[in-house]
Structure formats: structure tokens, C-alpha cells
Amino acid sequence: MALNLKLIGRMSNQEILKFCLENGFIIDKELFESLSQIDVSIAKKIIEKIKQVSNERLISKTILFNKSQEVSKIVTSFENENKKVVERLFISLGLNIEIKKEKTLEKEPRAEEEEEQGPASLRIITSHDIPTKKFKVNDFVRHFRNRFLEMKKILQERAELQNLVSINKISGNKQNLSIIGAVLSKRTTKNKNILLELEDMTGRISVLVNHEKKEAYEKAKEILLDDILAIKGSGNSEIVFVNDIIYPDLCLSERKKSEKEEYALFTSDLHVGSLRFLENNFLKFTEWLNGNLNSKDISTKVKYLFITGDCVDGVGVYPGQEELLKIKDIKKQYEKLAELLGRIRKDIHIILCPGQHDAVRVAEPQPILNKDYAQPIYALENVSLVSNPAVVGISDAKINVLMYHGASFHSFIGDIEALRIGKAHETPARVVKHMLKRRHLAPTHSSVVYVPNETEDPLFIKKAPDIITTGELHRPDIDIYNNILIISSSCWQSTTPFEEKIGNNPLPCKVPLLNLKTGAIKILDFSDKEEK
Ligand code: FE
Numbered sequence: 001m002a003l004n005l006k007l008i009g010r011m012s013n014q015e016i017l018k019f020c021l022e023n024g025f026i027i028d029k030e031l032f033e034s035l036s037q038i039d040v041s042i043a044k045k046i047i048e049k050i051k052q053v054s055n056e057r058l059i060s061k062t063i064l065f066n067k068s069q070e071v072s073k074i075v076t077s078f079e080n081e082n083k084k085v086v087e088r089l090f091i092s093l094g095l096n097i098e099i100k101k102e103k104t105l106e107k108e109p110r111a112e113e114e115e116e117q118g119p120a121s122l123r124i125i126t127s128h129d130i131p132t133k134k135f136k137v138n139d140f141v142r143h144f145r146n147r148f149l150e151m152k153k154i155l156q157e158r159a160e161l162q163n164l165v166s167i168n169k170i171s172g173n174k175q176n177l178s179i180i181g182a183v184l185s186k187r188t189t190k191n192k193n194i195l196l197e198l199e200d201m202t203g204r205i206s207v208l209v210n211h212e213k214k215e216a217y218e219k220a221k222e223i224l225l226d227d228i229l230a231i232k233g234s235g236n237s238e239i240v241f242v243n244d245i246i247y248p249d250l251c252l253s254e255r256k257k258s259e260k261e262e263y264a265l266f267t268s269d270l271h272v273g274s275l276r277f278l279e280n281n282f283l284k285f286t287e288w289l290n291g292n293l294n295s296k297d298i299s300t301k302v303k304y305l306f307i308t309g310d311c312v313d314g315v316g317v318y319p320g321q322e323e324l325l326k327i328k329d330i331k332k333q334y335e336k337l338a339e340l341l342g343r344i345r346k347d348i349h350i351i352l353c354p355g356q357h358d359a360v361r362v363a364e365p366q367p368i369l370n371k372d373y374a375q376p377i378y379a380l381e382n383v384s385l386v387s388n389p390a391v392v393g394i395s396d397a398k399i400n401v402l403m404y405h406g407a408s409f410h411s412f413i414g415d416i417e418a419l420r421i422g423k424a425h426e427t428p429a430r431v432v433k434h435m436l437k438r439r440h441l442a443p444t445h446s447s448v449v450y451v452p453n454e455t456e457d458p459l460f461i462k463k464a465p466d467i468i469t470t471g472e473l474h475r476p477d478i479d480i481y482n483n484i485l486i487i488s489s490s491c492w493q494s495t496t497p498f499e500e501k502i503g504n505n506p507l508p509c510k511v512p513l514l515n516l517k518t519g520a521i522k523i524l525d526f527s528d529k530e531e532k
Pocket of ligand 1: 355
């Protein structure tokens with residue numbers, strides 16, 4: 001997916017030009033190009049407001065630099081989504097200081113908001129509700145453009161990126177230059193080198209990674225289409241030879257712990273309604289949670305249960321599914337799920353997001369479960385419904401958990417040789433590390449179905465979570481990446497032909513248990529087999 005900035009520019013250019021001519025204004029080239037990327041009605045309002053504060057015939061970026069307070073006022077004169085669009089526009093022009101401050105303040109939670117969002121110890125930080133509409137090419141272009149600007153902001157802070165230049169500013173032969181770009185294409189040449197085409201807001205350039213530069217070459221082998229990254233190298237406006245590749249990456253300085261002795265459990269992929277749903281094993285799990293089995297001392301301290309998608313098996317999800325369904329009515333599948341979750345003691349907060357089998361749209365971000373189908377779940381007072389993906393704060397909102405079901409797993413594994421050969425379907429945490437490195441849950445355009453969003457890419461990982469939890473591969477796996485805890489969930493369904501087809505090798509009925517005070521993890525086993 002190209003950033004395709006010129007296409008979108010052409011479409012709104014003429015209207016903005018006409019507006020300026022009719023009102024006797026002239027706009028400088030850089031500001032004009034930036035305004036051409038946003039909605040025309042917003043662009044017109046911005047021009048009017050700049051005109052009011054500047055009183056000049058020529059409206060330029062320089063005027064904005066000299067009037068930072070007025071710029072902040074222009075931003076605050078817009079509301080909601082439009083405000084974010086205007087913020088982003090000014091930030092992209094380099095006018096970010098005052099706007100950033102204001103944005104931070106806005107994000108501070110208000111007491112009443114927290115109360116609305118659930119118990120004090122639990123806070124839903126991000127749950128997306130982006131409506132489906134008829135999307136045009138421009139919507140996808142804006143979506144990618146915003147993602148690029150977000151990633152660029154992060155990458156350009158990296159001290160190692162010396163002599164950072166835009167692609168159209170490369171002239172003559174330059175040593176030690178750095179570029180930030182999105183990967184448009186990737187191929188291996190006859191000489192076994194990797195040739196990439198990178199694009200930024202100003203143009204495109206070929207970039208070559210020589211196979212003799214071992215470290216850079218190993219990194220280049222794992223590059224995916226639409227990755228946004230920085231390269232360090234030498235070259236000219238025709239081609240740049242790469243010395244190093246740098247991703248936006250995520251890192252925490254330390255692992256956060258709860259002050260209280262409390263536990264969180266992580267599960268997903270119940271697939272209630274399937275003939276292969278392991279109901280008796282799940283019931284054993286609910287009995288354990290209620291303190292009716294051994295380890296009562298631990299089970300009574302469980303405070304949170306995360307269910308990361310595929311809560312029911314759904315109906316018509318894949319050809320021939322009906323033969324494998326015990327419950328063929330989607331509403332009845334959710335009734336059954338509610339009955340099972342209703343058995344769990346009420347002081348455990350259950351946080352539940354959908355997956356591809358649930359009765360919501362497949363396009364990500366998937367909204368919360370639909371009330372029309374999952375009404376009985378809404379009746380459970382200890383269940384918080386969130387989107388896929390979502391960010392939830394637990395332990396008095398000190399520990400942030402990013403929930404993502406994981407539709408993109410298969411694309412990562414298919415496209416990265418080391419994951420494909422290494423059978424990463426059995427080690428989901430290895431795949432999650434690639435998401436964290438890229439700060440994106442599904443970077444390649446075709447890897448998942450998604451809803452483009454003009455203001456913010458919901459699959460972009462804005463802030464490092466303390467924990468990322470996933471489902472989809474039906475295998476438990478635990479790892480730590482730069483102090484971020486990765487917890488991939490098991491499932492409650494024995495192997496189906498559909499799973500064999502998509503490469504899953506399930507290990508059901510295993511539940512990771514996290515001691516939030518010490519950070520220690522153990523995997524509880526509710527399977528029938530005597531396994532460690
Ligand atoms: Fe599943």
C-alpha cells in the first residue's frame with residue numbers, strides 16, 4: 001500500500017486553490033501541500049483562522065512559527081476528531097510543542113470518567129468504536145499517511161540517525177545519511193542482495209542491502225511490505241547502500257508490579273458452540289476459580305480474567321463449519337457462554353474482546369460484542385466488553401494490558417522465513433516480538449481486514465504496554481521483550497480440520513496465571529492428560 005500522497009493531494013488541491021483565489025489569499029507551497037492532505041472543509045476553516053490572526057495576504061508556514069499561541073487557539077477551536085486532524089497537521093509542519101502539552105493534559109482521566117468505565121481498579125484505556133462505512137481509496141491513503149507520521153515522530157528522536165534527510169533532499173553523493181521510509185517493495189537481486197523501495201512524504205528511493213553486510217542483511221530478510229523503518233547508509237538520489245536498519249521499537253525501563261497480592265489469568269478461544277468445545281475442562285477451570293478445587297489460597301486472590309477473542313465458534317465462519325457445531329444458533333452460543341461465565345465468582349473482573357469467530361465484523365478494530373447477539377453477556381455485571389485490539393489498565397490502572405486476538409499472526413509467519421521455518425505457530429510469543437519491534441499489530445496492508453481511520457491507526461501501538469496478551473494460535477506461550485510481558489493464550493477446543501488447515505497445533509486447557517505483585521507466572525493445566 002503506497003502512501004500515495006500525490007493522488008490525494010490532486011483531489012483537494014483545486015478546491016483549496018479556488019477558495020484562496022475567491023478570498024484573495026495566497027498560500028505558500030508547504031502549507032498548501034499539507035492542507036491538501038486533509039478534509040477540504042477543515043482546510044478552509046484553518047485558512048480562514050490563520051488569515052484572521054495574521055492579517056497577511058500571503059499565508060505561510062513562517063507566520064505559524066511566529067504565532068505559536070494563536071496556533072494553539074486554532075487547534076482548540078475545533079472539536080473531537082477534527083481537532084485531532086488539525087493537531088496532526090500542525091505537528092507534521094513542526095509546530096508541536098504547545099499542542100503536545102495540551103494533548104497530554106486532555107488525556108488525564110477524570111474521576112467521573114473512571115467510574116463510568118468500571119471498577120476503580122480497572123480502567124478501559126482504549127476501546128475502539130469506529131463505524132463501518134463505504135470506504136474510498138483516499139481513506140486508506142490518509143490512514144497510511146497518519147501511521148507514517150506517527151512512526152516518523154518516534155524514529156526521528158533516535159540519536160543514531162545522523163544526517164536524517166527527506167528522500168527528495170538527497171543530492172550528490174552523501175556518506176552517513178539516514179532516511180525514514182515505508183517499504184513499498186522488496187526483492188532479492190541476482191547477486192543475492194536485497195533491494196527495497198522506500199517512500200516518504202517527499203518521494204521514493206531504491207535502497208540496497210548487500211548480503212556481505214551480515215547484520216543489516218539479517219535484519220533486511222525480515223522486512224515486511226509497509227514496514228516503516230529508518231535506514232542508515234550512503235548513496236545518492238538514485239540509490240542508497242544500507243549499513244543499518246532501525247525499527248520504531250518499544251521498550252519499558254522496568255516491569256511494573258502491583259502493590260497488592262493479586263493474580264490475573266489469561267485465556268481465549270473458548271469456541272463455545274463447537275462440537276470440540278472442551279466444556280468439562282472449562283467447568284473444571286470455573287470450579288478452580290471459585291475455590292472448589294486445590295490451591296484455594298491462590299484462586300481466591302485471582303482478580304482479573306482476560307478472554308482475548310473467539311469466545312464462541314460462530315456460524316458460517318468457514319465452509320463446512322455447520323457439521324462441527326453443537327449449537328447452530330449464534331444467540332444460543334452466547335447464551336451458553338453467559339451461563340459458563342456466570343458461574344465465575346462475581347469479584348473477578350472478566351475483560352472480553354472479540355475474535356474472528358465472534359458475531360461482530362471481521363475488520364479490525366473489531367467493536368465490542370453486538371448486543372443483538374450477545375445480550376446475555378451484557379447482563380453479567382463483572383464482564384467488561386472491549387474492542388479488538390484494546391488497552392485495559394489493571395491493579396488501580398497501574399499495569400496496562402494490550403489485548404489483541406491476533407488475526408495477523410498467520411501473515412507474519414508466512415512472510416518471515418525464520419518464523420515459517422521455525423514453526424512459529426507453536427511459539428506465538430516469537431511473533432508478538434515482531435509486532436512490538438514494529439509498534440504495529442498488522443503492518444502489511446493485506447495481512448488483516450481493517451477499517452481505515454483518518455485520525456489514528458488503531459493497530460499502531462502508541463505506548464508500550466506492560467503486558468500484551470493474544471489468542472488465535474491456541475497455544476500458551478510466555479516471553480519478555482524489552483520488559484514487556486508477552487502472554488499468548490491456549491484454548492478450550494480440541495483440534496478441528498479448519499485449524500489443521502490454517503497451521504494451528506493447539507495445546508488446549510492451559511491457563512497462564514500471573515502474580516501481579518511478584519511478576520511470577522505459572523501455567524495452570526485443566527486438560528485431562530497428566531502434563532507438566
Ligand atoms: Fe480460535
